[in-house]
Amino acid sequence: MLSAEKPEQAPRAKGLDSAVRKKAIGGLLKAAKTGHLEASLRQFEETAEAAEEPAMTLEELRRPAT
Known part of the structure; x- marks a missing residue:
């Protein structure tokens, strides 16, 4: 059974x-x-609006390097 008491913290x-x-x-x-x-x-x-398209898509990043 779990105790309902919270662990004590230092007052500081x-x-x-x-x-x-x-x-x-x-x-x-x-x-x-x-x-x-x-x-x-x-x-x-x-x-954020002026940011260019990312150089790589998420799918391109997920592909293993060959």
């Missing part, structure tokens, strides 16, 4: 994870407020 590790998450979320919120997030997404979409 939990705090670090929380601090990292808060910093990442804060960065995203700041980027959204300043318009950098929208500009980055727009630039990514334009780059």
Whole structure:
């Protein structure tokens, strides 16, 4: 029978994870407020649309080299 208890984690590790998450979320919120997030997404979409066809198709990559 499996135990329902979760393995214990060090309190320091939990705090670090929380601090990292808060910093990442804060960065995203700041980027959204300043318009950098929208500009980055727009630039990514334009780059993806302008990308050339891949040199090889997936099927060509799967074929063994002879």
